[in-house]
Amino acid sequence: MNSEVLIIGGGVIGLSIAREIHRNGITQITILERGKIGQESSYAAAGMLAPNAETGEAGIFTDFCTESLSLYAQFAENLFAETGVDIELDRHGTLFLSFTEKDSAELLHRYEWQKKAGLKVEHLSAQETRKSEPFVSPDVRESLFFPNDWQVENRKLLHALRKYAELNGIEIREDAEIKNILSENGKVVGAETENEKFLAENVVLATGAWTSFIKAENLQMPVVKPIRGQMIAFQTAKRLFEKVIYSSRGYLVPRADGRILIGATVEDAGFDKNIYDLSTEILREAAIEIAPSLGNLQIYENWAGLRPFANNGLPIIGNLPHAENLFIATAHYRNGILLAPLTAKIIAEKLAANRNSEYLEFFRPQQARSNDLSLNISI
Ligand SMILES: Cc1cc2nc3c(=O)[nH]c(=O)nc-3n(C[C@H](O)[C@H](O)[C@H](O)COP(=O)(O)OP(=O)(O)OC[C@H]3O[C@@H](n4cnc5c(N)ncnc54)[C@H](O)[C@@H]3O)c2cc1C
Numbered sequence: 001m002n003s004e005v006l007i008i009g010g011g012v013i014g015l016s017i018a019r020e021i022h023r024n025g026i027t028q029i030t031i032l033e034r035g036k037i038g039q040e041s042s043y044a045a046a047g048m049l050a051p052n053a054e055t056g057e058a059g060i061f062t063d064f065c066t067e068s069l070s071l072y073a074q075f076a077e078n079l080f081a082e083t084g085v086d087i088e089l090d091r092h093g094t095l096f097l098s099f100t101e102k103d104s105a106e107l108l109h110r111y112e113w114q115k116k117a118g119l120k121v122e123h124l125s126a127q128e129t130r131k132s133e134p135f136v137s138p139d140v141r142e143s144l145f146f147p148n149d150w151q152v153e154n155r156k157l158l159h160a161l162r163k164y165a166e167l168n169g170i171e172i173r174e175d176a177e178i179k180n181i182l183s184e185n186g187k188v189v190g191a192e193t194e195n196e197k198f199l200a201e202n203v204v205l206a207t208g209a210w211t212s213f214i215k216a217e218n219l220q221m222p223v224v225k226p227i228r229g230q231m232i233a234f235q236t237a238k239r240l241f242e243k244v245i246y247s248s249r250g251y252l253v254p255r256a257d258g259r260i261l262i263g264a265t266v267e268d269a270g271f272d273k274n275i276y277d278l279s280t281e282i283l284r285e286a287a288i289e290i291a292p293s294l295g296n297l298q299i300y301e302n303w304a305g306l307r308p309f310a311n312n313g314l315p316i317i318g319n320l321p322h323a324e325n326l327f328i329a330t331a332h333y334r335n336g337i338l339l340a341p342l343t344a345k346i347i348a349e350k351l352a353a354n355r356n357s358e359y360l361e362f363f364r365p366q367q368a369r370s371n372d373l374s375l376n377i378s379i
Contacts, residue, residue, distance in 0.1 A: 003171075004028040005351065006191060006200035008178045008214070012042035012154070012340045013329050014206030015161035018170050020344035024352035029170045030198060032191070034177035034210070038158030041208050042336060044229060044305020046253045046263045047154035049338045051119065052110075052146035053094055053246050058117035060362050061314060065335060066119070068342035069148065075341045076152070083167065085160035087152050088256055094149035094244040095124070095133060098141045099289060103248050107144055120148045135240050135291045151244050151253055154337050178207075181216035181326060188216075188326040202351055204327045208308040209271070211330045219323055222316050222368045224331050226271055226306035229264040230279040234287075235300040236260060241291075250286025252294075259300065262287040273304045309333045310368040317343055318364040319350075327351070328365050 004026050007014045010033035018029050031037070048054075049072055051065035076089040098104040107123075114121045122145040129143040130136055165172055181203060182190045190199035191214075205211055209226035241254035253261040265279045280302060288295045310316050310331035319327045329347055332339050342359070349355040 002028070003030040003198070003200040005030075005202045005204060006198050007031045007204045007206055008191060009033065009206035009208060009210075009330075010037035010162075010172065010174070011040055011206060011208050012038070012158060012161070012336055013208070013332060013343055014204070015158065015165065016340040016344035017204055017206060017329060017347050019161055019164045019168075020348035021351055022164075022168055022170060024348045026352055027169065030200070031165065031170060031172045032176040032178055032193075032198065033172070033174050036174050037162050037172060038155075041305045041307055042158055043155060044231065044303055045154045045337050046231065046251065046261050047152045047157070047337055048094070048149065048244055048251070048253060049152060050094055050146070050149040050244070050335075051338070052114060052121060052144075052149045053096055053244075053251075054335055054338070057113060060359070062117065062119075064315075064342060064359055064363075065338055066148075068339045069150070071341040071345065072150065072152070079157075079160045079164065083160045083163040085156055085163055087157045087160050090151045090256070092150075092242045092244075093145060093147040094246060095129065095136075096144040096146065096246045097129065097136065097290060098143060099137070099139055099247060100141075104141055106248060107142065111144055119146075121146055133241055133243060133245065135293055136245065137290060137292055139289075145243075149244065152337065153255065157337065178214060181214060181219070183217055183219075183323075186218075186322070188323050202325045202327065204329060204347065204351075206329050208330055209306040211308065211328070216323075216326070219320055219326070221320075222310060222328065222331070222365045224308050224310050224316070225268075227309045227333065228267040228269045228272060228304055229307055230267075230275060230283065230304040231261060231263040231302070232280055232283045232287075232299050233262065233301040234260045234294060234297040236297070245290055247286065247290055249289060250283060252287060252290050260287075260294070265304075271306060273306065275302050275304060279304075307333050308336070312368060314368065315339060315343065315363050316365050316368045317346065318360045320365050331368060
């Protein structure tokens with residue numbers, strides 16, 4: 001089978017790239033997925049679009065996050081027009097709460113650098129915080145409000161992206177695990193599973209935490225590892241919170257249908273998606289600290305996913321040296337839902353029009369090649 005572009009990996013990144021290159025005029029696209037489309041990290045995510053809450057300093061990564069967020073309203077609108085699927089972009093914003101002196105010091109630091117960097121951030125007193133979210137604990141000391149940290153229903157986003165592919169003749173092959181990248185005379189010509197070859201002019205690896213398993217002769221692939229995240233959810237009859245709410249120990253994401261997602265653990269634990277009681281308990285405690293009334297609720301859903309992480313915590317986006325037609329888009333770690341539209345845009349512009357971007361230079365695969373994955377974090 002010949003494609004103009006072969007995309008390996010059917011998570012939010014692979015699916016978004018497929019859509020965007022199709023919108024840029026490339027029509028022969030095949031997506032190969034080792035399991036089922038959109039069932040890995042992208043499904044496990046909480047769907048927060050949170051440049052303020054998720055970044056720690058001004059710089060190119062923060063710029064990348066805010067620029068990707070700025071694409072979201074149009075992304076959601078276009079997806080609805082293209083597929084009829086509402087991805088529930090919710091712009092109520094995010095609160096970051098303080099319960100201790102240490103939390104308050106962190107909040108002050110965050111407030112100062114974000115103001116200086118021109119990000120939108122407001123300081124709220126305890127009273128203002130409780131007025132804005134009445135179910136928040138009376139122990140709250142103060143908070144920051146990030147009006148531009150939004151959320152999206154990531155499972156619906158995956159559904160919309162899949163539907164776009166199906167409606168537009170993008171071929172999807174599930175249960176197709178790529179083992180090797182194929183090269184001829186030093187040029188990448190496709191990829192193969194154990195028993196099938198797929199030929200293509202360009203290959204995009206959007207293989208998340210599994211990227212390092214793929215072999216490519218004479219090419220040095222970046223190292224990506226899984227960082228486990230467990231989550232729980234409660235179900236309430238009606239929505240109790242308007243905004244996403246963070247503390248330093250966890251976050252709460254209220255969905256339109258009354259579900260409340262609580263996340264997430266951050267565990268360097270290999271390819272393990274089991275549910276652990278200890279993690280469940282830690283998440284429940286983080287939720288109760290934010291809003292004590294949640295302690296009365298039964299857990300409605302419990303799951304885990306594997307975030308793709310590279311040694312420096314930054315995404316890997318671009319083509320490998322000496323392999324101009326092999327692209328990688330992975331290691332989006334905690335922010336792949338947020339970063340999907342801009343990742344797709346820069347890859348599509350490169351593929352369809354050979355247009356470069358400073359982000360392709362900054363996130364190029366070579367910057368993440370070290371084997372020194374020294375991260376060692378627990379819950
Ligand atoms: C608990 C949790 C909460 C999160 N919350 C948020 C959040 O609120 N906001 C946010 O922006 N991000 C969040 N993230 C991070 C986000 O989910 C990831 O960054 C994003 O999903 C990565 O997308 P991806 O497409 O690269 O990976 P995945 O969704 O993992 O997709 C990769 C796909 O590639 C396939 N694949 C791998 N190897 C092969 C192969 N050899 N052949 C064929 N197919 C292959 C896999 O089966 C998989 O389907 C969260 C993650 C977790 C786990």
